[in-house]
Amino acid sequence: MAEITLTARAAKRINEIMVAEPAGSSLRISVNGGGCSGFSYAFDITRARESQDVAIERDGATVIVDPVSLEYMSGSTIDFVNDLIGQSFKIENPLATASCGCGTSFSL
Numbered sequence: 001m002a003e004i005t006l007t008a009r010a011a012k013r014i015n016e017i018m019v020a021e022p023a024g025s026s027l028r029i030s031v032n033g034g035g036c037s038g039f040s041y042a043f044d045i046t047r048a049r050e051s052q053d054v055a056i057e058r059d060g061a062t063v064i065v066d067p068v069s070l071e072y073m074s075g076s077t078i079d080f081v082n083d084l085i086g087q088s089f090k091i092e093n094p095l096a097t098a099s100c101g102c103g104t105s106f107s108l
Contacts, residue, residue: 002075002094004065006058010089013080014061021045026055026062029078029091031069039072041091 006014014027028046031039046064049055054070056063056078063078077092093099 004054004056004063004070004073004075005077006056006061006063007077007079008059010078010080011059011061013087013089014063015059017045018061022047026064028064028066029069029073029089030066031072043089 017027018025024047025045026047026049028042028044030042030044032042034040049064050066052067053064054067056065065073072095073091073093075094079090079092081088081090
């Protein structure tokens with residue numbers, strides 16, 4: 001299974017967000033059924049970690065992904081973009097065969 005990459009821009013933004021959160025908090029990204037393309041990404045701030053969770057770390061920022069979501073995100077790059085539709089985390093997923101315009105929904 002290919003690893004997930006966190007860009008420097010995403011790590012910087014996660015660190016900015018975590019300043020206002022309780023110590024030990026991390027960004028959790030998960031894949032849920034639903035969304036306009038079949039699956040959608042969920043972004044949550046959490047202090048809870050399960051033993052099977054995978055932690056992706058860069059420049060002091062941590063992203064937590066559960067094992068099931070990891071299968072759907074293998075080889076992905078997590079980035080933070082500032083474009084015409086606003087600022088958001090963007091996941092470039094090589095397994096996705098289609099995605100919606102908002103970038104948070106995809107199909108396999």
